[in-house]
Amino acid sequence: MTGIINYGAGNIFSLTAALDRLTIPYGMIQTESELEAYDRIIIPGVGHAGAAMRKLQATGLAESIRLLKKPVLGICVGMQLLTAYSEEGDSPLLEIIPLKTLHFEKRIAKKVPHMGWNQVFHENRSALFADIKKDAYFYFVHSYFIEYNATFTAAFTDYGLKFSASIQDGNFYGVQFHPEKSGEAGERLLLNFSNL
Template sequence: MKLVIIKYNAGNIQSVSFALERLGVDFAITDSPEEIAKADKVIFPGVGEASTTMAYLRNKGLDRVITSLKQPVLGICLGMQLMCTFSEENSTDCLGIFQETVKRFLPQGDMKVPHMGWNNLTLSNGWLDNAIESQYAYFVHSYYVPVNPHTSAITEYIKPFSAAMHKDNFYAVQFHPEKSAQAGELVLKSFLAL
């Protein structure tokens, strides 16, 4: 199996690489459209701000590469948000794979923004390992994707939101599997086993 991580200005590429190394998986990090298109599986990481990241992807032509992929693609954190149609973060048009708007959390009482730390998940449809429901995943984000028909796991913070999604060959998680200890390894293994 040929696995690639899309190389762009995402902040967590190193951490995702190390997580895959810990699982003993071979992979390449590349921004070559040909190499990405030829891969069996693609990871689309993401830490950063939506508008500058989308501008970077468009500038490199990676936006069209990502939307045209037919093999399993895993979006992580900002990667998942950019797979939606629009983000309230600096009013950014995104990739439009999931027909959803990414919204900003509004702080409420003791619940602060960013949503930062370990939270649990309730699975709603299929690709994640059930064992993850008894564990916690690490989140850091100020924007969220509302619960929608493509939601595969729900987490509650201020309101229920999409912790994971799936549509066709596109898979996505809001949390950071690369930093989520055993729970994160389960997620990466589920994706690698698809």
């Protein structure tokens, strides 16, 4: 069963609606002890990475997440939390994947935030993207991005610069886009995660 970390910084409704459509069973996690009950974990998130990190620390979940050996999927800010550092609030994060979360501003000539549908090109054969077209479209809403890195990038997107649309290190996965709002490709990705 899939556990959703409900720490007050998540896009919980749209995510649970997508899981309901796909008949993927799930439950909510609010304390460290509840992590044990689930086979895989989703960390959703919208808004400010630094504030989200402080909420995870306040619940006592931050250290427990770092130690997890089961599959973990961070979505949007949940993905950014897996990185080492965010320019948003000059914040250290979970430091699971040694990448930085950076602001688009002053790095691109395009409109910020990056909002809407964009192509995602997966690489490194991540199981998250099984049976998904190599250049499928997913839905994005973000002002901060994770730097591209050939070792940890599972998929990339170009929005004035090439950035990590998805990252992976071992059992930790992240997606910057919102699979729950990305139609058929997003639903396939959520199904793939539920089968890990």
